[in-house]
Amino acid sequence: MRQASKATRKHILALLCDGQFHSGEIIAQQVGLSRTAVAGHISQLADWGLNVFKVKGKGYRLERGFPLLNADSIKKHLGDTKRAMIDVESVLPSTNTELKRRIANARHDLANGDVLFAEVQTEGRGRHGRVWQAPVGGSLTFSMYWSFPDGYQSMAGLSLLVGLAVCEALKDFGVNDAELKWPNDIYLQGRKLAGVLIEVEGQIGATAHSVIGVGLNVCVPESQYDVGQPHSDLASYLGVVPDRNELAAAVVKSLWELLPKFTQQGFTSFVPHWEALDLYADKRIVLQMGDKRFSGIDRGVDASGALLVETQDGITRFHGGEVSLRGN
Structure with missing residues (x-):
């Protein structure tokens, strides 16, 4: 454009x-x-x-007016927690795509925690190339930069950690019963509220440059929007539309608080917290991996973020990739 x-x-x-x-x-x-x-x-x-x-x-x-996202307003809500780039664009194909472009451009000196928001994403993406649909003014879509000096292997469990951070931020708005669906979805009252998309730039053995994409439904009435699956939104749950600038600051602040510990120590210490919010804890599940289907009991996750599934043969670990998960 x-x-x-x-x-x-x-x-x-x-x-x-x-x-x-x-x-x-x-x-x-x-x-x-x-x-x-x-x-x-x-x-x-x-x-x-x-x-x-x-x-x-x-x-x-x-049809419905709404306050625009504003970088200064978000910074005001953040206070003096951290000085990082807070960038708001009206229209982008995808915040993840734009942040990856900036990583590739040597002139852009990104720092950990730098974040890019967009009011409109014309080519928003979810996992496996799926389209992420979000009504203008009714969602929160952003991407955050974070580097991992120890390389790609030190990122194990990152999408789970991001889900935890979002749930922690939502508590500030009176949402205490959000749940997590492995590996990267946030659910509210049994329906999808938000999704996480992690993308990585960098060479094997070198610093991994991660792009943490988050899409959160703020005011997306199910009667008006079909996003391809049952979904929830904060406005329906709370009875009011929360201030998106305040919400943006809360999620960013939560990520800023959890990511340094994760970078240094990995996912191990976060496992109990994630399992406490596991949507399918101790329930029978079905996973689709390529052409193969696996059935078993969800027994939580390990320190690498792998899903632990109890089958007749014992505990099997499943990592990311072409894996889908649903209640059975």
Whole structure:
């Protein structure tokens, strides 16, 4: 996307996010374009998932107004916990993809804990290349950079650790019963609330540069959005829409608190905490690994983050990869 178009759509989104009517003429004056050009930009916003209504004589209005993510607001909620980059973009194909691009670009000097948020992801991804769908203003989507000097092997259990960090942050908002589904999903009342996508850049034997992607449903009414599986959101659970900037700060702060210990000591000390939140603890499960299916009892995880499954042959360990998990 050209920078001029990007800036224009950011400006239009900032105008419309109050949920009030704005005439095409006033918007055109604000952004310095013709009304026809403005209509084209608003059409693109609609293609990204924004419900924009046009009423003759009144102008354009969003179905639901919402406060935009704001880097300064997030930093304010973080206080003096840590000084790191907090970057908010209006539109990106994917925060993970953009952060990986910055890692590859030697001119970008990323530090541990640097984080990138996006209001709109046009090509958001989940595990195994699945699409991550998130309504604009109704979700929290971001990626955080963290390096591991001891290489890829020292990252074992990272996705589980991130899930724990999200659950800890949610407690600040009155959500005390979130659960974890191995290896990287957060569930609330038996339905998916958030997902984690870890990607790694770097050479074998060298520092591993990880990109920690998180997508969290804030206001995604199940009656309005079909995301391909049963899902939950914080607004439905809490009865109010939480402040996304405050929520963003809480999750970032939780990650900043847990990641240093994980980097130094690995996942071992976090195993009991993860198992206490295990969605399928001591239940019969089915795993699909490629063309093979495995059935057994979920017996938690080990220090490497591998899932322990009790079968007729004893305990079998399953690591990441093409593995799906569901209750049986």
